[in-house]
C-alpha cells in the first residue's frame with residue numbers, strides 16, 4: 001500500500017494558514033526519504049481556494065470534506081471526521097499545526113486512535129527503519145528528546161508556527177483532489193457554538209520588526225527592564241521577553257518570545273540577560289545578526305550570538321543607549 | 331448537588347529558580363514543586379462557582395496523579411477550599427505520557443466519582459505545555475469538552491464558556507457532564523488565583539485528610555504499566571549544541587560598546603535604516 005504523510009489543514013487565520021504550508025514543506029522532505037505521498041486533509045465549507053493553495057505548496061493529494069455543516073471549526077466533529085479518515089486510509093504519519101485549535105484536535109484524534117502524539121516538535125526526521133523521529137524539547141528546559149512511535153500508527157506530532165519554512169508557491173504543481181462526503185452517522189455535536197467572531201488581531205509588530213530587543217531575568221527587576229524600552233525607542237525596535245519575565249509581569253504576555261510565544265525574524269536582535277533555553281531560542285532561528293549581553297560567557301545565548309558582550313545587562317544597555325545617541329546622524 | 335473535579339499537576343518551579351549571581355547559573359538544587367499555575371486557575375474557577383449562590387450546592391474534589399510529594403498541592407487545594415483531595419500514586423504510574431495520565435485520571439473519575447458533573451483542568455501545564463491531558467481525559471470519559479476557557483457560566487444542566495482561540499472570540503455551550511480547561515494566560519483577570527495565608531496551608535496539613543490511592547484502590551489492571559503502555563518512546567535525550575563561533579567581547583563596558591559600533595555599525599545602521607557614525611574619530615565629510 002502507498003505510504004502517506006498527512007497534514008491536517010488549519011486555515012482559520014493567517015498563522016494557521018502559514019503553519020499548514022510550513023508543515024507541508026517539511027512533509028515533502030520527509031516523504032522523499034520514505035517514498036511517501038504528501039497529503040493534506042481539509043474540512044470546511046467552500047474550501048476550494050485552500051485546496052489549490054496546498055497543491056501549490058507541495059500536497060500531492062488532498063482529501064476534502066466540503067459541506068456547509070462544517071462552516072465553523074468544531075473540535076468534536078472535526079476530530080470524528082479526521083479519525084474516521086485515518087482509519088480508512090491508514091496514513092503512516094499525521095502532522096498538525098500547534099495552534100490552539102490544533103492542540104485541541106490532535107490529542108483527541110490520538111486518543112481515539114490509541115496512538116502517540118508528540119507536542120511542539122522543533123524538528124522531524126526519519127530514522128533508518130523509516131520511522132518518524134519527533135524531536136522536541138524535554139524535561140522542562142535544556143534537553144532535547146528524540147521520540148518515536150514504534151508500535152502504533154499513525155505517528156502523530158504537532159508543530160508550532162514558524163518552525164519550518166514554507167515552499168514557494170508553484171502554480172504548475174499538480175495534485176489529486178479526493179472528495180469525501182460527510183458520513184451519514186455524524187454524531188450530533190455536544191458542544192454548540194453560539195458565537196465565533198474574528199477578534200481584531202493584536203499587535204504583532206514584534207514578529208515582523210527589523211530590530212528586536214529581548215530581555216530576560218538578567219535584567220534584574222521590572223524597573224530596570226524598562227530601560228529596554230528606551231533603547232527600543234531609539235532604535236525603532238520592538239521589545240520581547242522570556243517566559244519568566246512575562247510570568248513576573250515585567251511585560252505583557254504578548255511580548256513573550258519562544259515556542260509558547262512569538263517567533264521573530266529580525267535583521268538585528270539584541271538580547272539582554274537571557275540564558276538561551278531551547279524553548280526561547282527555537283523562535284530565534286531566523287534572526288540574522290545577534291548581539292547578546294550576559295554576565296556568564298557560557299550562557300547558550302552567548303554561544304548563539306554573532307557578538308557576545310560579557311557584561312552586566314543594565315550597564316551594557318545604558319552604554320548602548322549612550323553610543324546610539326552619540327553616533328546617530330540626523 | 332454539582333460535583334466538580336479539579337485535576338491538578340505539581341510542577342517544578344524551574345523557571346522561577348534563582349540564579350547564582352556570581353556564576354550566572356541556575357540553582358537547580360533549590361527546585362521545589364508548586365501547583366501548576368493553570369491548574370491553580372482551574373481551582374479558582376471551581377471555587378468561584380462554589381461561592382456563587384445561584385449554582386446551588388457544590389462539592390469540589392481536587393485530584394492529582396504524581397509522586398507522593400505531589401500531595402503538597404492537594405493540601406494547598408484543601409486549604410484554598412476544595413472539599414476533598416485525592417492523590418493517585420503508584421510506581422506503575424511513573425513515566426505516564428498524556429494518554430496514560432488521561433487513562434489514570436479517567437479511571438478515578440469513572441470508578442470513584444460517578445456523580446461528577448464538571449471536570450476542570452488547566453489548559454496546559456507550565457513544565458510541558460502539551461495541552462493534551464484535558465482533551466484526552468474528555469475522550470477517555472466520552473464527554474464533551476471545551477478548551478481555553480476564560481469565563482464560565484452555569485446554566486440548568488449545561489455550561490456556557492467564553493474563550494479566545496486563534497484570534498476568535500467564541501461563546502460555546504455544552505451539556506454536563508463535561509470537561510473544561512481553563513486558559514493558562516487569561517487576559518481577563520477573572521480567574522486570577524487566590525493565595526492562602528500560610529496558616530491556612532498549615533491548618534489544612536493538620537487536618538491530614540488527603541486520600542491516597544494506588545493502582546489497586548483505583549481499580550487498574552494488575553498488569554498496568556504506564557511507561558510500557560505509552561505509545562511513544564524516548565530514543566535519545568541530548569543537550570542542544572549551539573556554537574555560532576561569534577565574537578566574544580570582554581572588558582570595560584564603554585570599550586565593548588565602542589567596538590560593537592565601530593566594527594558592526596553598518597549592520598546596526600542598516601537595520602535601523604539610519605546613518606550611524608562608525609568611528610568616534612571619524613569626521614563628517
Ligand SMILES: Cc1cc2nc3c(=O)[nH]c(=O)nc-3n(C[C@H](O)[C@H](O)[C@H](O)COP(=O)(O)OP(=O)(O)OC[C@H]3O[C@@H](n4cnc5c(N)ncnc54)[C@H](O)[C@@H]3O)c2cc1C
Nearest residue numbers: 216217218242243258259260273275277279280295313354
Ligand atoms: C514547556 C515550556 C515552555 C517554555 N516556553 C518558553 C517560551 O516560549 N519562551 C521563553 O522565553 N521561555 C520559555 N520557557 C522557559 C525556558 O525554559 C527558560 O526557563 C527561560 O527562557 C529562561 O528565561 P531567562 O533567560 O530570562 O532566565 P534565566 O534562565 O534565569 O537566565 C537569566 C540569564 O541572565 C543572566 N544574568 C543574570 N544576571 C545578569 C546581569 N546582571 N547581567 C547580565 N546577565 C545576567 C544569567 O547569566 C542567565 O543567563 C518554557 C519552559 C517550558 C518548560
